[in-house]
Amino acid sequence: MPAVDGVRPRARYAYLGPEGTFSEVALRQVVTGEDADLVPCTDVVTALDRVRSGEVDFAVVPIENSVEGGVNVTMDTLATGAPLRIVAEMLVPVAFTLSARAGTTLEQVRRIGTHPHAWAQCRRWVAAHLPGAVHVPATSTAAAAALLAERPDAGFDAALSSAVSVEKYGLTPLAEGINDNPHAVTRFILVAAPGYLPPPTGADKTTLMVHLPDNEAGALLSMLEQFATRGVNLSRIESRPIGDSLGRYSFSIDAEGHVAEERVQATLIGLHRVCPTVRFLGSYPRADGQRPQMRPGTHDADFRAARDWVAGLLDGLAPTGAGD
Structure with a gap:
């Protein structure tokens, strides 16, 4: 936020309230009430829409549980409306x-x-x-x-x-401690307006929402091949109804890697070619710090070397005219 008279205003963080939620526990991994204003909201949609409207700077909402899977309202709200960016994730062990x-x-x-x-x-x-x-x-x-x-x-x-x-x-x-799975964990995300991209750490995650072409045999395979051929592993993929008619689905995806990496950029280019809609929702550090297992030929240097090789093939070649 811009400073006013040399004083930077306190950041405002919305979260799924009221006070005492697991969302607040996740938020306090990022910031305390001493250096920011914490704003409880009645639901996920309200928290995210307050970021869109500029009422708050960030929102903390749940996106995935290790037992129940994705939080549908979060995925759907991120997939539609004005763009938002995930800039961090937090993990909270859950006991009831x-x-x-x-x-x-x-x-x-x-x-x-x-x-x-x-x-x-x-x-x-x-x-x-x-x-x-x-x-x-x-x-x-x-x-x-x-x-x-x-x-x-x-x-x-x-x-x-x-x-x-x-x-x-x-x-x-x-x-x-009555939860059926004593190891249950919920993943929360810190969401902001577009404009900030966390730098790559080597242990990152990229979240996307992707639509498939209608009534096209092999469309899902074609989409997944964009990741596989570039050595990008998926840590989560879930289908969500688009909502305009029966049988139309989008896919909420977490991929290992950062958009600054060559292999992830190549994947996004491939997706953009074969899918009608690709929404980039952010690249950010993994909360568990786990680095991906890189396949030979998928490091940034491998992509750059391949590009330089092709450029060398073209270097010095004169274009062929129609009358030549």
């Missing part, structure tokens, strides 16, 4: 606590409020310990905890949320 207002016992729980992804990660525990209990959807795990604490008519008896939310909203824990 079942909590209620003081005086409620585990045996009294019949309705549980939480985000659908949290419910999906705890459904086996709920089935085993609370048979017959039903899910009441909430916009986030913390929103369920806050609503249960603040409103007697919340519509559910207990909430599934982080331990941070339980403490923040003064609820009583009934059972802790």
Whole structure:
């Protein structure tokens, strides 16, 4: 942000709120409330649209869970509307606590409020310990905890949320660490307006949204070959309906590498040739720092050498005219 009278204003970060969400935990890996303004939002769409409108500088939203896969609302919101850029990613181990207002016992729980992804990660525990209990959807795990604490008519008896939310909203824990997979992790992204590209680190990721041509046999294979022939591995690929008619899909893709690398640039050129729509959503450092296994012939030097060789073949050759 530009400085005013020599003073740079505090950056503003939107995130999926309210306070106490896993999104806030991810955000605090990047910045603290002491050096920035943190703005909780009711949903992912609102957080991302505030970046588009310029109300905030960044947004932190979930994009993928190791158990449930991609967060559809995030992928779809990034795929349409004014362009946005992913500039970082954060990983947050996920554990859930079942909590209620003081005086409620585990045996009294019949309705549980939480985000659908949290419910999906705890459904086996709920089935085993609370048979017959039903899910009441909430916009986030913390929103369920806050609503249960603040409103007697919340519509559910207990909430599934982080331990941070339980403490923040003064609820009583009934059972802790109840997620079915103790190794569950959620990936969050830091999103900004176009204009900033993090420099390559050697352990990077590039996110794209790609449409396939309509009714063309082998279109998916042709798209995937653009990555394979340049030695670019995919760490995630998920199909999403385009929404204008049945049977039309786009693909949300995470590829290993940075757009500054020759092999990734060559891949994007190939995709642009064979696919009607390619949306670049950003190149940014991998949170796990894992470097790709480079195949022989796919290093930047290999691409440059090949280009120089072709240039040498053409060097000094006179163009052939029609009358020659």
